[in-house]
Amino acid sequence: MNTSIFDIESLNIDVCESTRINSQNYLDSSSIASSRTSLSSVNLIESIYGAVVDKLISYIIKKHDGGVTFDRVQQLIDKKILQLNQNVNNLIYWLSKNQDKLQYIWFLGIFYYYDFGTEDNNCIKAFELFTKAANNNYSIAQVYLANCYYDGYGIKCDKKMTFHWCEKSANNGSIIGKFYLGYCYEFGIGIMSNEKKSAYWYNEATKSGNTTAKLYLANCYRLGKGVDKDEIKARKYYEILAEQEISDAQLELGNSDCYENGKGVEKDERKAFELYKETVAKGYDWAKFKLAECYQNGKGVEKDEKKAVVLYEEVANDGYIWACNKLGDCYQNGKGVEKDERKAFELYNKTISQEYLNAQFRIAYCYDKGVGIETNKIKAFKLYNIAAEEGHDTAQNYLGYLYMKGEVPEMDSKKAVYWFQRAVENGNKFAYDNLAICYELGIGTNKDETKAFELYEKSAEKGYINAKFHLGYCYVNGIGTKINRKKGFDYWYQKSAADYDNELALYKLGEIYELGKGVNKNEARAFDYYKQAAEKGCIYGKYKVGKYFFSGIIVEINKEKAYNLYKEAAEGGNNDAKKFLALFHK
Template sequence: MQAKTKKKATPTQNKTLDHRNRFRKLQNKKEPKNSLERCEEYLARGFQHNRNAFQIIRQHIRNTDRKDSASLAVYGFLLEFGIGTEANKPSADRCYREALKQSPQNGLALFRLIAIRKHGEPGCRTDRKEAHELYVFSLKNKVNLTEWIEKMAKKGNPDAQHCLGTAYNTGIGKRKNSFRAFKWYSSAAAQENRQALEMLGLCYCYGVGVGADPERGFSHLFAAVSHKDHIAKYNIGKCYSLGLGVERSDRRALEWYLLAAKRGDQRGENAAGCCYEEGKGTDEDTGSAVFHYTQSAQMGHSWAQCNIGYCHQMGRGVEEDVRKAVEWYRKSADQHHPRAMHNLAYCIQHGYVAGSSKREAFQLYMAAARLGHTPSIHSVGICHMRGIGAKQNLQLGVAYIKEAARMDHQQSFLALGFCYKSGYGVGQSDKKAFLYFKQGKKLGCPMSANILGSYYEAGIGTVPSPAKAFLSYKHSATGGNMFGQFNLAQCYLHGLGVPVSVDRSFYWCKKAAENGVVRAQYKLAVFYETNFCDEENSFKHALYWYIKAAEGNHPKALVILGQYYECGLIKEAHMVVAVKFYTQAAVQGNKLACDRLRTLYYVGGECRENSVVALSG
């Protein structure tokens, strides 16, 4: 069987085929990739191609005279994370701002600038107010903040995966989802991305999107540091401070905070300042605390701005200057820092800020309260009860204070105890007052503990219990409450709930006297005068404390000083001074002072006995 021969095409048919082939080629021909697409292609291939991606986009930026917003944002992204070059956060910050000037709705530039302003980066300022404004702008204009990030993350770029994880973690650009955040952090960390290793470590430490495993979290943080993630140093310090995944050590925490601070980390600077101020891991050094707070505050860290403001307000490590304190508080409050808002409101309320009103103070308390700041919620309640910057409303005030109490605020339990004790804004109830004071004591409030002691002692709202009264007074005294110190001294002196101990009574009485308790000053003078203590110059000490008590208008101290002057125990007899002291005591109803004045009257600078001419009792 013969094979079929293929017929040759005619010239006309050949011409038609040529036209068809040309048309197919034109259809299949792809347009040449632009610089941004080529850059993205290299980024998707892996870290070994990062240098090519960086060179392409840098050259494109130069060729376009920095006029391409999309490319500028990508260039900033490469600079921020050190992709194909050394990381340069300040330059990245500038690129993002330039991109937004050219195109205010550039999603990538908006997303990254919000993150930098909110959390701060070495060499870049923190400004939570600006971050909030940018985020609100993105919501109003329905800007897709994560479009480019998500595209690159799905192509396998680890830095984009880390950023997408952060979007899910913070709820900025994506609906908050801790499980998806953990997934993307894990994907990036598998490629040894240092930022993702840090965030994965934090997820394990605090149980975000995964079961808490602090030890595993600490190991991830350490791996991030070994990959030169300097921000992770702060978090390692925090782990040592809290004992997360490692043995607790304030000294080691401070060491890591200082390492982070050296690399320009704002949080590290602030945390180091806290350690120096509170004497954690080192000797207390308020001067060093001020130095570190200032370094962090100047970079815009809101916590540090609040802390340095407090140092200026209280004169800790720096000269007391309320004006400077208010300046720092305002900077921090502008970033919606609730504690700074509260402290600024306090300064305004107490007249430290010229030209400000109580109404402004109330509004600041209210703004901080809306952010969930417990002391501010309490302060709003106090303002309503006292009519400070708002119309007086006792019931509303009590409601706010109860809300703060539900958040375990010490002072709120104390305030509610007083309300129920006196029936102020609520129905009077000794039993409820007792329960609120008791809860305040449990939370460590020394004043609540002192009042609770008096309730146990007198059996108010509860069954009398000298032993519980003693324990409550002791709790108050060791917490630094001066009235608790005096009451504890009385317990030791009279054996209330504890064996009598004159030495312990003297010790706590002296503490209370030094803290300004007038009754304690009088009792301490009696201790010295009756030789209950073995110190030399007892009379001199007794006289000193009688004078201090008399300055506080203590009637018995006034009478004793009157007797001293009348009998000449102080230099020489001076009847005029004696009468002056007797009169001060008599005005308060002191019987002995009245008796002395009945037998004394003043004539031409002298006093003499006369039973007829006498002051009436």
């Protein structure tokens, strides 16, 4: 009778039970014959289990070499064992009794590693088995041992040992080992980051058919990491992988660096949208998030903010913090849903415990501006500071502004400049403008109009409207550049001031910034315009400058200066100044 190892159901015999039968010792001839029969059965079962285990080992290694990573192996083993109609405990028992081969030592470690019907202390047992096989140069065991050191599984976390064993595995010819060695080089795991070596090892694994390595190599070509930047080659790799239904590749084809923005391929927002849609159908939450962005912004599909909200909610309910953040923005600004600032605050607050920097900033903003919660400048300052220290450029800009205004803590123009500078280093367009104001007016730093002009230019190039307005002012008045009134007019705020020497026009510009009429409120810029108007004899400008010195807005409190300015304004007929003068005389 020819028995296939795939037809195990007809031989549903417990190895342990067969062994117990064999251990009985009878001297009569029938007992001897029975024992021979039992021994024959045991040998048959032993060979069957050996064949099953060999089949499983070959299957898992092949999957690994093809690009399957650690997170998917448990599911694959479960599925394969089910297909073979096997009992996990019987396989573990067989493996524990057959530790004469390196592959069996490693594979028993796999059962402990993924908690297949095993006892306590699985991590230690898995580590010990992987170590035994790895020390005898079994390459796949070396990869698993590297991962134990990376995760601190059964041993203290040691990134240098992670690299050591990945290198050993790769040098022993393991395809998955080559991929992980490239990963170590790319992200500096246990070794100095080396993008060229990273790309080299990704390429080595790719040549052997590893799809994950090919995806990472495509990213290298897209970004120019370790290789000459080649967006066309990157796209070709993504297309090959997308045809194999690799979700990450389909997502990359649709993302901001390919069809969405036309990098390496002709821009096609509709194609990007369709690729996101295909990937969503496979349960890929990041693609669902990107699809929501398409609906929200009308990219590749008709704009539908309500549908975007539905998708954001689905992804947020799955625990993705960036979706909570987007959903919070929708509620805060009434995009696709009824405006609900309290709901927005609650959504932002959900993600703050997960150390998500943008959540730290959003909650800080809510406390700063009283969005969905009572205004609390102290909490706002603390949260801005946390996010700013971690490199969040917008938080850095806001922190600088708090220092500039002196709301919390005390006014410190030097610290304001420091944080504006940090935000500028991170490319924040608003910070360029704020820092330019500091250099132009000498706030917290030495006055440098040339530097101010350069910063205004950079901010304007990044599209900040206020910076264009300020740049126009620089051209008209020759601040940091030669006077060019014609060019200045092109940038000037709504071309509203025909005569820039007009004291009333300067006052009005100050008012625009103080009240935020059509521009972001900016007390520093408002003060400067009022001051210029006052110096030209404008009584309204004198009153405003007096108010700044009286209240300590932007400048230090100086009641004497305030009094003198109020007096001049009052003598010129300003009624508000007269009222404030009465306060001094009481």
